[in-house]
Amino acid sequence: MIVADKKPIEEIIEEIKDDEKILILGCNECVTVCEAGGKKEVGILASALRMYFLNQGKEVKIDEKTLERQCDHEYLEEIRDVMDQYDAVVSLACGVGVQFMAEKYQSTPVYPGVNTCFLGVTEERGLWTERCQACGQCILARTGGICPVSRCAKRVFNGPCGGSTKGKCEIHNEIDCAWQLIVDRLKALDRFDDYENLIPLKDWSFERAGGPRKVVREDVQQ
Amino acid sequence: MKLKTLSKLEKILAAGHLAVTSECGPPRGSDPEVITKKAEMIKDYVDAINITDNQTSVTRMCSLAACIHLKLMGLEPILQMVTRDRNRIALQSDILGAASYDIHNILCLSGDHQSFGDCAQGQNVHDLDSMQLIQAVRHMRDEGKFLGGGDIERPPNMFVGAAANPFADPFEIRVPRLAKKIAAGVEFIQSQCIYNMDKFELWLKMAGDRGLLEKVYILAGVTPFKTAGMARYMKKRVPGMDVPDEVVKRMADTPKEKQPEEGIKICIEQIQRLKEVEGVHGFHVMAIEWEEMVPEIVKKSGLYPRPSVD
Numbered sequence: 001m002i003v004a005d006k007k008p009i010e011e012i013i014e015e016i017k018d019d020e021k022i023l024i025l026g027c028n029e030c031v032t033v034c035e036a037g038g039k040k041e042v043g044i045l046a047s048a049l050r051m052y053f054l055n056q057g058k059e060v061k062i063d064e065k066t067l068e069r070q071c072d073h074e075y076l077e078e079i080r081d082v083m084d085q086y087d088a089v090v091s092l093a094c095g096v097g098v099q100f101m102a103e104k105y106q107s108t109p110v111y112p113g114v115n116t117c118f119l120g121v122t123e124e125r126g127l128w129t130e131r132c133q134a135c136g137q138c139i140l141a142r143t144g145g146i147c148p149v150s151r152c153a154k155r156v157f158n159g160p161c162g163g164s165t166k167g168k169c170e171i172h173n174e175i176d177c178a179w180q181l182i183v184d185r186l187k188a189l190d191r192f193d194d195y196e197n198l199i200p201l202k203d204w205s206f207e208r209a210g211g212p213r214k215v216v217r218e219d220v221q222q
Numbered sequence: 223m224k225l226k227t228l229s230k231l232e233k234i235l236a237a238g239h240l241a242v243t244s245e246c247g248p249p250r251g252s253d254p255e256v257i258t259k260k261a262e263m264i265k266d267y268v269d270a271i272n273i274t275d276n277q278t279s280v281t282r283m284c285s286l287a288a289c290i291h292l293k294l295m296g297l298e299p300i301l302q303m304v305t306r307d308r309n310r311i312a313l314q315s316d317i318l319g320a321a322s323y324d325i326h327n328i329l330c331l332s333g334d335h336q337s338f339g340d341c342a343q344g345q346n347v348h349d350l351d352s353m354q355l356i357q358a359v360r361h362m363r364d365e366g367k368f369l370g371g372g373d374i375e376r377p378p379n380m381f382v383g384a385a386a387n388p389f390a391d392p393f394e395i396r397v398p399r400l401a402k403k404i405a406a407g408v409e410f411i412q413s414q415c416i417y418n419m420d421k422f423e424l425w426l427k428m429a430g431d432r433g434l435l436e437k438v439y440i441l442a443g444v445t446p447f448k449t450a451g452m453a454r455y456m457k458k459r460v461p462g463m464d465v466p467d468e469v470v471k472r473m474a475d476t477p478k479e480k481q482p483e484e485g486i487k488i489c490i491e492q493i494q495r496l497k498e499v500e501g502v503h504g505f506h507v508m509a510i511e512w513e514e515m516v517p518e519i520v521k522k523s524g525l526y527p528r529p530s531v532d
Contacts, residue, residue, distance in 0.1 A: 153335050154306070156351040158402060160395075161332050162387035162414060163461040170461035171335045183395055195395060196402050201310070201354050201369065 001030035001121075002094045003128045004037060004114040009048055012090060015111040019060070019087035022049070024113070025079070025101070026066030027093035034128050036114045037092025039066040045092070045113060070097025076104050083108055118150070136206030136213060142199060144185035151178035157199040226409070227363070229326035229381035230298045231270040233531040234504075235410065235439045240497065241504030242525050243300065243412065243441060244516050245272035246292075248283035257288045260513045261297055267520040268507070269528055270298040270327055272412070276307065279339025286316055286325075293323050300383065301325050304333025309349040310358065310369055317359060321378035329383040329412065330355040353406045356384055360407035382407060386440070387414035388425035389464035397428045404437050411438055412506040415445040415456070418464040419495060426501040435501035442496045443506045446515060447485035450474040486515055486522075493523040 016022055024046045032038025046064045053060040063086075067075045070093035083089075088109045091098045095116040102110045118130040133150040139157075140147060149155045153171045160179030163170025167180040186192050204210065225232055234241045244264050249256035261271060271292055275285040289299035301320050308316065317328065332352040336344050350358060358369055359382050366377040384403050388396050400411070416422045422442070429435055447453045450473035457465035469488065476484040489507075496502045505525070509515050520526050 153337075154332050154346065154348050154351070156332055156348065158351050158353040158406075160390065160392075161352075162385060162390045163335070164390050164392070165461050166391055171337050177391070180392055183392055196398050196405070198353060198357070198402060198406055201350060201357075204349065 001033055001119070002096070002116060003034045003118050003120040003130070004031050004094050004116045005034075006036050006041065006045075007113055007115055009045070009052075012045070012111065012113055013049070013052060015109075016049075016088050016090060021061045021063075021086045021088075023063050023065060023079075023082075023086045023089045024049070025070070025089050025091045025093070026064075027070045027091075027097050028066055028068050029071075029093075031093055031114060032066075033122065035126075037094075039064075041092055042066055045090070071100055073104075076100060080105075133207075135202075135204075136210075137203060139199065142194070142197070143182050144189060144191070144194075146178055146181045146185055148178050148182065151176070151181070157202060227326055227379050227381045228324070229270075229379075230531060231300070231327050231410070232381040234269050234529060237529070237531060239504075239529045240502075240525060241270075241439070241441060242268045242507065242520055242528065243270045243272060243504065244268045244507045244509065244513070245274055245302075246288065246513065247274045247277055247511070248285065248288040250280070250282055252283060254291050257283070257291045258295060261292055261295060263513050264516040265295070265297055267517045267526060267528065269504075270300050272300040272302055272329060272506070275302040275304045275331070275333065276339070277334070279306070279334045279336045279341070281340055286320055289320060289325050290323050293325060298327070299325055300327040300329050301380075302329045302331060303355065304331045305348050305350050305352060305355055306333035306336065306346050309347050313350065313355060313358065314362065314368060317362060317378050317380070318374070321376070321380065324379075326380055327383065328359055328380045329385065330359065330408070331385055352384060353403060356382055356403060356406040356408050381409055383410040383412060384408045385414065386411045387462050388416075388422055389414055389418060390462040393421075396425055397432060397434070400429055400438070401432060401434055404434060408438060410503075411440045413440065413443040414462060415443050415508060416492065416496070417456075417469050418466050419492065421464060422496075423499055426499060430501055439503040440501055441504040441506040442493075442502050443508060444489050444492050444519075445508045445510060446489035446512065446519065447473050447481070448512055449478070449481050449485075450476070452485075486519060489519055490522045493519070493525070497523075 024042045026037050026039050026042035042064045046062050049062050069075045083105050090111050090113045091101050092113040098110055098112045119132040120128050120130045123129050130150050135149050153169055160177050164177040167177055169175040169177050246260040273285045273288040276282055285302050289301045292299040330352050336346050363378050366374050386400055453470045453473040456463050493505055507516055
């Protein structure tokens with residue numbers, strides 16, 4: 001899933017302080033799972049903002065709504081009828097949702113309520129960690145199912161670097177060395193010899209470097 | 223042995239001499255004299271001088287410019303190049319720039335993570351990794367081609383080196399990793415600073431058992447301790463460094479004013495021991511901000527005078 005983290009409320013207030021009618025818009029997908037932008041967080045943020053404006057002696061209408069998704073036309077259309085009631089929307093969806101909203105509703109400002117962080121997993125409640133950087137050309141088959149692009153601080157394809165110490169990365173002793181994990185996994189798969197296969201230069205044109213990407217599937221297009 | 227390049231370092235190694243290299247860290251400024259003075263101090267005692275590339279990710283004068291200063295002094299630079307700061311366009315371009323000054327040695331590294339340096343908020347590149355940089359230089363030299371396929375007019379003529387750290391984890395891949403660098407095309411290795419002698423010798427033995435020692439020249443890296451504090455710092459704080467307790471103790475048990483002398487003594491003892499070890503083809507003396515001690519270390523280790531090759 002896409003993992004996001006709540007923005008500090010001061011940052012959100014700075015964007016909306018002059019508005020009088022605000023919609024806080026949650027998303028029922030990834031940001032709900034990582035507890036940053038679902039229905040519950042929408043409620044918490046709305047209450048906190050109401051309290052803030054009350055203390056400021058300012059009358060501000062703050063409404064709450066959570067859509068099934070903010071990355072699909074059909075769900076974003078659900079708010080078309082009410083959009084003109086608001087001066088601004090604070091979207092607690094990931095950056096994808098915020099942008100799709102902005103594209104769809106040209107004349108209403110949409111502010112991000114979360115920082116979109118990475119593609120990751122829930123290791124345990126309250127702990128989400130990165131697994132993928134969407135480089136567009138997956139090499140997990142060659143690296144024992146552990147990704148050096150997202151999990152190595154230097155994204156080395158033929159690691160580990162000299163900074164690997166007791167299974168940890170040189171940048172922080174709480175971060176696992178991706179290449180230690182790869183080596184351990186190759187051994188568990190009885191494929192340790194594969195370690196010595198040189199991984200060739202990466203074609204980064206499938207990644208961010210190649211410009212904005214798209215996937216076109218004519219077979220499913222109507 | 224047929225020489226592959228015009229490198230003086232390669233000539234010395236191919237002739238069977240124990241090579242001696244050292245390094246100069248460029249300044250945090252543009253004064254060329256910082257480099258030329260350090261080089262002047264050590265030039266008669268070493269065969270080639272590494273110029274570090276923004277080591278520990280602290281911004282400094284570029285390695286290439288500092289190498290050119292050495293070249294203009296008639297010395298033999300080893301251009302250190304990290305993959306942290308340059309994509310494949312910049313790497314190839316700098317290699318050609320170095321080649322235009324007939325810089326004949328390159329050391330291919332990934333570089334410390336930028337979070338250690340003065341631009342912790344900066345981006346890192348790592349378009350290639352160090353093994354892929356080795357392949358890239360060999361490709362440019364041997365095929366006379368760019369990575370993109372075009373022909374290079376007057377290709378680089380560089381002896382290709384890399385680092386090896388036998389002390390990083392996991393130990394079991396340290397020899398396979400050396401094999402991988404050799405397969406990528408590396409011709410000489412400068413090791414991480416050695417303090418755990420037994421482990422270094424075990425690594426060499428395991429490399430020898432796989433027949434790797436005939437395929438690459440290994441220079442053993444040594445760094446003298448100036449103080450007991452430095453020994454403790456290296457042990458605890460420097461990633462991938464293995465300083466045995468007895469070495470720290472030996473420094474700590476020495477009165478403070480005698481510690482520099484003791485550090486040099488340990489370093490010389492290490493060189494004397496490693497000279498006899500199969501697979502050691504020379505020494506890389508990294509006297510960090512203590513370059514003035516290099517002559518004494520080289521002399522007292524019986525590595526002076528340096529051989530002359532044409």
